[in-house]
Amino acid sequence: MIDLLIIGAGPAGLSAAIASAKQGLAVRVVDEFYRPGGRLLGQLHEEPDGVWWNGLDEAARLTQEAIELGVEIRCGVSVFHLTHSQDGWIVSTTVGEMIAPLLLIATGASEAAVPVPGWTLPGVMSIGAAQVMTNVQRVRVGQRGVVIGINILSVAISRELQLAGITVDRMILPPSTTVSGTAWQPQAVMQSLLRVAHLAPSLLIRMGSKMMGNSWMQKLAVSLYPSNGFSMWDIPIQLRTAAVEIVGTSQVEGVRIARVAADGSPIAGTEQVIPADFVCIAGGLSPLAELAAIAGCPFAYVPSLGGHVPLHNESMRTPVPGLYVAGNISGIESAKVAMAQGTVAGLSIAKARGKLTNEQPLLDAIQQVKIVRQNATIQFHPNIVAGRALVGQMTAEWIAN
Amino acid sequence: MSQRIDHHPVLGSLGDRKQLPFYYNGSVYTAYEGETIAGALLAAGVRTLRVHEEKGTPRGIYCNIGHCYECRVHVDGVPTVRACMTLVQEGMQVNAGSILPTPLKKGGHGA
Numbered sequence: 001m002i003d004l005l006i007i008g009a010g011p012a013g014l015s016a017a018i019a020s021a022k023q024g025l026a027v028r029v030v031d032e033f034y035r036p037g038g039r040l041l042g043q044l045h046e047e048p049d050g051v052w053w054n055g056l057d058e059a060a061r062l063t064q065e066a067i068e069l070g071v072e073i074r075c076g077v078s079v080f081h082l083t084h085s086q087d088g089w090i091v092s093t094t095v096g097e098m099i100a101p102l103l104l105i106a107t108g109a110s111e112a113a114v115p116v117p118g119w120t121l122p123g124v125m126s127i128g129a130a131q132v133m134t135n136v137q138r139v140r141v142g143q144r145g146v147v148i149g150i151n152i153l154s155v156a157i158s159r160e161l162q163l164a165g166i167t168v169d170r171m172i173l174p175p176s177t178t179v180s181g182t183a184w185q186p187q188a189v190m191q192s193l194l195r196v197a198h199l200a201p202s203l204l205i206r207m208g209s210k211m212m213g214n215s216w217m218q219k220l221a222v223s224l225y226p227s228n229g230f231s232m233w234d235i236p237i238q239l240r241t242a243a244v245e246i247v248g249t250s251q252v253e254g255v256r257i258a259r260v261a262a263d264g265s266p267i268a269g270t271e272q273v274i275p276a277d278f279v280c281i282a283g284g285l286s287p288l289a290e291l292a293a294i295a296g297c298p299f300a301y302v303p304s305l306g307g308h309v310p311l312h313n314e315s316m317r318t319p320v321p322g323l324y325v326a327g328n329i330s331g332i333e334s335a336k337v338a339m340a341q342g343t344v345a346g347l348s349i350a351k352a353r354g355k356l357t358n359e360q361p362l363l364d365a366i367q368q369v370k371i372v373r374q375n376a377t378i379q380f381h382p383n384i385v386a387g388r389a390l391v392g393q394m395t396a397e398w399i400a401n
Numbered sequence: 402m403s404q405r406i407d408h409h410p411v412l413g414s415l416g417d418r419k420q421l422p423f424y425y426n427g428s429v430y431t432a433y434e435g436e437t438i439a440g441a442l443l444a445a446g447v448r449t450l451r452v453h454e455e456k457g458t459p460r461g462i463y464c465n466i467g468h469c470y471e472c473r474v475h476v477d478g479v480p481t482v483r484a485c486m487t488l489v490q491e492g493m494q495v496n497a498g499s500i501l502p503t504p505l506k507k508g509g510h511g512a
Binding site: 032076111125135141163 | 404405406407409410411412415436437439440443444448449450453458459460461462463464465466467468469471485486487488
């Protein structure tokens with residue numbers, strides 16, 4: 001009999017497994033991917049201090065630690081249903097039912113698609129797909145491609161593609177549609193990039209030149225208007241160009257693009273087709289929360305956290321007895337935040353199981369989440385703290401009523 | 402030409418791996434141990450994994466982590482297997498599937 005079943009072997013799920021197993025809980029982790037690590041597996045970027053964040057190593061470290069603590073990790077297992085009974089959670093999986101008194105859903109995020117005509121052609125994929133293919137499967141997604149959608153995630157992954165010898169011809173905006181949010185508006189996209197300008201060519205940071213960093217920011221601000229945009233790591237980022245259509249017969253052959261005005265509207269007569277053998281679509285991330293919905297958990301719609309998130313408090317408890325969440329399902333943030341949240345969830349669950357004799361580690365872990373968030377290099381959204389506070393307040397009200 | 406990234410400036414080089422012959426639509430391909438069907442086929446330049454069941458238009462991977470089901474293939478006769486989530490086994494028979502009949506397409510009642 002296990003005490004805790006964790007759905008998702010990513011940074012949050014593995015960290016929770018480690019924290020709870022350390023308190024003596026019997027823990028099983030399931031994941032539908034063929035190896036543990038979740039989205040950590042594809043992550044590879046250079047931090048401002050010049051140290052590489054290698055998700056493969058991080059995932060291996062977490063997996064090893066969990067296994068040494070006796071955690072059972074079962075990959076290739078998909079979960080398709082949950083119900084609650086007197087015995088606890090009954091979880092329906094592709095290898096049969098699993099029963100556990102306590103359940104942690106750490107399913108992470110999914111990528112939003114962007115409707116661009118031609119997006120079903122082979123060779124078109126999400127930006128995250130290209131990341132996994134390149135860094136995990138170690139196969140080039142093509143020779144020369146176009147990234148549609150300019151955000152912190154797509155810029156970081158474009159750099160990863162470039163490291164693997166793949167040419168990103170340019171990054172451009174998606175077409176304006178009713179579901180594109182502000183991703184097609186040059187001004188809004190530029191503002192979101194300026195928030196991460198301190199990350200920009202970490203080469204500059206290594207050289208320790210504040211002057212250069214400043215001039216890069218200035219260049220970014222004024223170069224919203226030049227036709228070629230600006231380059232990051234020699235990848236042209238074109239805020240005044242949008243995708244119109246992906247063209248090809250049996251696979252991607254190119255992208256029809258058009259210049260857009262400062263307000264994002266296409267400029268007539270500026271269309272051209274540029275050659276490409278692959279296209280990445282970057283629509284941003286939203287919490288992958290279906291299982292929490294099936295479990296009967298109430299939700300809040302909080303744009304700064306990425307959309308609909310299951311209600312939860314600082315201890316990562318939801319209002320549903322025995323149900324916990326951690327990581328990107330609770331709001332889109334970095335892997336480091338997910339790991340810190342996983343530790344909170346693991347300790348919180350140990351407490352619920354009567355195995356946490358001293359509450360101090362839990363309180364420290366909750367504090368640690370805030371510290372990690374504060375120090376995060378990549379802030380996905382400026383209003384995360386306010387969004388988190390809102391969810392905490394809604395959760396408290398829900399439980400009180 | 403193989404599109405495998407054997408040497409990576411940060412992640413390092415892949416060591417020797419066991420070769421696994423498998424079949425896609427009856428033709429033989431070579432995967433390395435630990436490769437997904439989608440990865441092994443893309444390395445060999447195959448982008449189309451299946452055809453749309455109604456229109457017959459080609460489809461490849463989209464999300465590569467099992468959410469979108471765009472890469473669903475038949476494996477050893479089992480339909481709807483995700484090529485991005487499934488490791489190649491030696492001798493595996495992978496098939497793109499085919500166009501399925503749509504007898505009710507025009508609606509019922511003799512429409």
